[in-house]
Amino acid sequence: MEDWAEVQRLFHREGLTKRAIARRTGMSRTTVIRLLGLREPPNYSRPARGSLVDPFADEIAKLLDTEADAPATVILERLRRSGYAGGISILKEHLARVRPAFLAARAFQRTSYLPGEIGQLDWWHTGVMVPVGQGVSREAFGLVLTLPHSGAHATVFTLGRTVADLCVALVGCLERLGGVPEAIVHDNDASIVATGSGKGARLHPEVLALLGQLHAKAVPLPPRTPTSKGQVERTIGYLETSFLPLRTFTDLADLQAQHDAWTTEVAFARTLRRTGARVVDRFLVERGFLHRLPEPLPDTDLQLEARAGKDAFVRVLGADYSVPPAFVGRRIGIAVSPTGVRLSCEGTLVAEHRRSFVRADVVLDPAHGRAIRLAREARHRLAEGEPEAPVVDLARYDRLFEVPA
Numbered sequence: 001m002e003d004w005a006e007v008q009r010l011f012h013r014e015g016l017t018k019r020a021i022a023r024r025t026g027m028s029r030t031t032v033i034r035l036l037g038l039r040e041p042p043n044y045s046r047p048a049r050g051s052l053v054d055p056f057a058d059e060i061a062k063l064l065d066t067e068a069d070a071p072a073t074v075i076l077e078r079l080r081r082s083g084y085a086g087g088i089s090i091l092k093e094h095l096a097r098v099r100p101a102f103l104a105a106r107a108f109q110r111t112s113y114l115p116g117e118i119g120q121l122d123w124w125h126t127g128v129m130v131p132v133g134q135g136v137s138r139e140a141f142g143l144v145l146t147l148p149h150s151g152a153h154a155t156v157f158t159l160g161r162t163v164a165d166l167c168v169a170l171v172g173c174l175e176r177l178g179g180v181p182e183a184i185v186h187d188n189d190a191s192i193v194a195t196g197s198g199k200g201a202r203l204h205p206e207v208l209a210l211l212g213q214l215h216a217k218a219v220p221l222p223p224r225t226p227t228s229k230g231q232v233e234r235t236i237g238y239l240e241t242s243f244l245p246l247r248t249f250t251d252l253a254d255l256q257a258q259h260d261a262w263t264t265e266v267a268f269a270r271t272l273r274r275t276g277a278r279v280v281d282r283f284l285v286e287r288g289f290l291h292r293l294p295e296p297l298p299d300t301d302l303q304l305e306a307r308a309g310k311d312a313f314v315r316v317l318g319a320d321y322s323v324p325p326a327f328v329g330r331r332i333g334i335a336v337s338p339t340g341v342r343l344s345c346e347g348t349l350v351a352e353h354r355r356s357f358v359r360a361d362v363v364l365d366p367a368h369g370r371a372i373r374l375a376r377e378a379r380h381r382l383a384e385g386e387p388e389a390p391v392v393d394l395a396r397y398d399r400l401f402e403v404p405a
Helices: 002-012 018-025 029-036 054-066 072-081 088-109 163-177 205-214 226-243 252-267 279-289 366-384 395-400
Strands: 118-133 136-146 153-158 183-186 193-195 217-220 302-307 313-316 319-322 331-336 340-345 348-354
Touching: 002 018, 002 029, 002 205, 018 029, 054 072, 054 088, 072 088, 118 163, 118 226, 118 252, 136 163, 136 226, 136 252, 153 163, 153 226, 153 252, 163 205, 205 217, 226 252, 302 313, 313 331, 319 348, 319 366
Parallel strands: 118 183, 183 217
Antiparallel strands: 118 136, 136 153, 302 331, 313 319, 331 340, 340 348
């Protein structure tokens, strides 16, 4: 999956030819062509296997940390002195995977950037509790994406910091900014990084797939280096001191709406001391350098699957959602967005609900409730052995809800 994302970025963003991508990555040209032909990442994981390079990974990292663009031939010469017996081909494959993180590290120490060069990403722990219904409130988190060249930012608020929240919020930030920067600099938050950290970080497959579709490079920061994303840290500080005070919010949507309006009217209108220009003026220039968002936008809905219980409800992220009684016991496909839950069976949509963030909530479609009640009454009469009780043909409910036979 990492290969697919990198090939997509090199071809669509850097404009490299297939042959040049093959040379850069160490892949065969056939593999490059195959990966470019896929609209989504391949649904496989490369089996873990030992390599003659593995015992020398730390030494290679030290060499790249000293000189990130050191040629493979020079690194091979150093490794031979340490007992490396492998060939240059597998060494080049290893370098193609790890070198980009070392090359990107050079950009972290700068305080000025080219338009569209990078975006700095971080979660904001707002401390704001927003009502979610039934007298329950939950903390709102903000994913903040700042463009250091102009100082423009976008924030999307969520009620969690999961991988799914990250993907939804990142696309929302990019929509608000109107495009995608060359690289996205981030820390080692668990919503982004699955294992490792810094130069050894491995991103969650969902995040890698999204970045591949966006043709953006991910740049994980080394641990404990907050100054490397100082612009977004300053943006968060500015939000805390200039946006939050004296505000109240009725729900998450109200928080988002108030922030978006304030960003346009206040944040973008201010003049930054470091640039001597208004944020909006530099942003209007920078936006022209951002990469165009793909059409349609990547699908960021969380995809799950569960079996409908005997009570005709499906448990989704701690809440229960109803389905027509004809689907009791069936496998149900679940698509979760920030605002809704869609339930399907064998590709056919069977129910659609507002999303609830209240733990143990029961979300019932009134039509489902009537159908469930009638079905229960019919079963009860049959169990009681009432000879005069009419036999209820459940197919009528199938017709009512347009369930395929």
